[in-house]
Amino acid sequence: MMRLILFLLLIAVPILGCWTFVRAEELGAWFPGNFSTYGPDIDALFSLIMWPIAITFVGTEVVLAWFCLRYSAKRTDKSVYTHGNHKLEMIWTAVPALVLLGIAFSQMETFGKIKFQKNFPKGEYSIEKPIAEVWASQFDWRMRYPGKDGTLGNVDDLENSFEFAVPADTDVVFLLRSRDVIHSFFVPEFRLKQDALPGHTIPVWFNAKLRPEDEQRGESTFDLVCAELCGWGHYKMAGRVRVMRKDKYQAWLSDLEKDWFTNGKESAQ
């Protein structure tokens, strides 16, 4: 009786695990929507790793349960010595090694496309001419846009806090920097996560689209969070990425500039 209960408990854990996994999408616990051009590639990598792991997991759990039933029935006080099985060990070393090697090679193209600087977009925005500099600091995001002169780092730079506005369907390159500790720029819907390291200027790119329901409005917002525990106020680093149709983006930028060099919004109401 006792043994049966323990056995049921043992197999309940993997069964529940598989059940939540199968139902995750229905329960709304699966991935958020995918709104960047390379998002599907990242998800494909995720699946590539997940399926072998899922199959291995189910396999080992079945074997484990079977062993429990098969070998726990009676206890002999005499031990049995075995020298193992050389062939079997070779197989279970070589097969995972090959699988790992396969994973390593198949992710290279995606990684190269997204992270290698020589593959960065060279259109309207590029590493040399980024759309903005994104500064992370405890506990604040600050987006610094080049002003009229198009270069960063002088008096006519414009700044916006907590909101990163970008044009839709455009290759956007920005520079990620940190003022103090390690932070991480994470936009779940773009499948984009990049650490910001103090003392480094890290170029990052993405190409985002609007949510279908926002086509008419011409603007979608996505959560921007810090994905590196950076201090007591880590939770406060919740910003937004505003993806706008190109004309809306231009209008927004010139509004920012107008606000920057005049009385500002707070004079009129």
Next chain:
Amino acid sequence: MPSDNRRRRALLAQRARTAFFPVAIASLCLTQPACQLEPQTPEVHYSLSADTTAVDPQTKEPLVPRAVQDQILGSLEMLFGTPAYPSFLRTQAWIDDGYDPNYPQYPVEDPGGSGEISDALMEEIQADNAQRFRTQLAHVEAGRYEAVELPSTMPDLIREWSSMLQETPVEKRTGEFQAGARELLSNWYPSLRDSSELYRQQCLHCHGTNGGGDGPTSRFLNPLPRDYRKGVFKFTALKDKARPRRQDLFRILDEGVTGTAMPSFRRFSKAELHGLTDYVRLLGIRGMVESDLVVTYQNESAISVDYVTEAYERTWKRWKDQDDKLIALEEAVPAPTPELIARGRELFLDAKTGNCASCHGEQGLGNGPSAFTLDPDTGEKVSAYKDDWGHPIVPRNLTYGLFRGGRRPVDIYRRIHAGINGTPMPALGGVLPAKDIWAIVHYVGTLSENAHPTAQAAVSHAPSKSDSEPKAH
């Protein structure tokens, strides 16, 4: 021996067996209610400030007698309500005029508001509400009224919505009902009660129940959270140490105070931020009326109802209609020419006019000669100045490029023109012409221009090629 072992094992197994079911059943029973327990919001009450309840160090008697303290607390509750039901008392004159500060979203008279939210602003708020209540509005459009869930920080809206649902039986929920539901959500403007709830959730742990800047988190912070009760706010667009306008407070909530613990709350909707603005104002006015009453008591040895209403009206007058105090720019920001910057540098260093260097140091590092003194007892270097709240304060290091009141030229212009309220930073508005203030603004801009310490570090630590340091400058 083996038989001994076996007996012990059997005994253990038996014990485990007898214990297993009671333990399992007990834990199952316990988890059930534990999961259903709602987090209980502790009831909070407004109280009097430490100044009012202070005791005489010698006699150990309260400076303001207990009975008068109770009278003050009672008067404040009459004027401002409680944290659960905050509201402004309307004076007879306001009732006659149809003016009601509890409803800034309505025009004066009809249906009785303060008219502080203009039509254009209300349109912005409505557009933002459409986003904020996106899921709820989708349910309304699909007729799934029971599925509409509202955040717990909107008690008044929740109450209105559930009474709408109760009054209209399911079969009568026609197009008219749908339009009403749509209107309720998209025209939403928080009541003071809604905002008090949000304040409790988001601000109280720093700013405290009474807005005294003494919430539980404040012990760990420097600078301390603002004590609203003096009505002194540092970063406004106004001169003459005026009370902040709603727009000034809104900007603080929208942008945060960079480089301090005060976060940006832009992730909340416009309506929610404007509501918080109203509530901060309530706490500020409440604090000022309180100290006004204490002063009245000290002068007159008694407090009458007339004094209370007088203090209330007097304080309101100081908060209302501050628009003429705005430091507005008549013309565009002048271009930062080398001559103007040189002039700014001259004024920055000049001991007679600008005199910034005496506090901020010649390089703007915040270490000027008058910034620190030596403690007579310990001989240690301590800050020479205190702010209005009695805490030591040091002039800012201007080379970091972090400006608490904003980095726009006009923000820095206003800091120099009006000084910084509650701090020793002086106002130069009446002393220097606008042109000279602009010169200083542009000079201050150059102090932090390329001086991001990390950017410098990046150049020296970068790998041999300019791989991680693209030439941005």
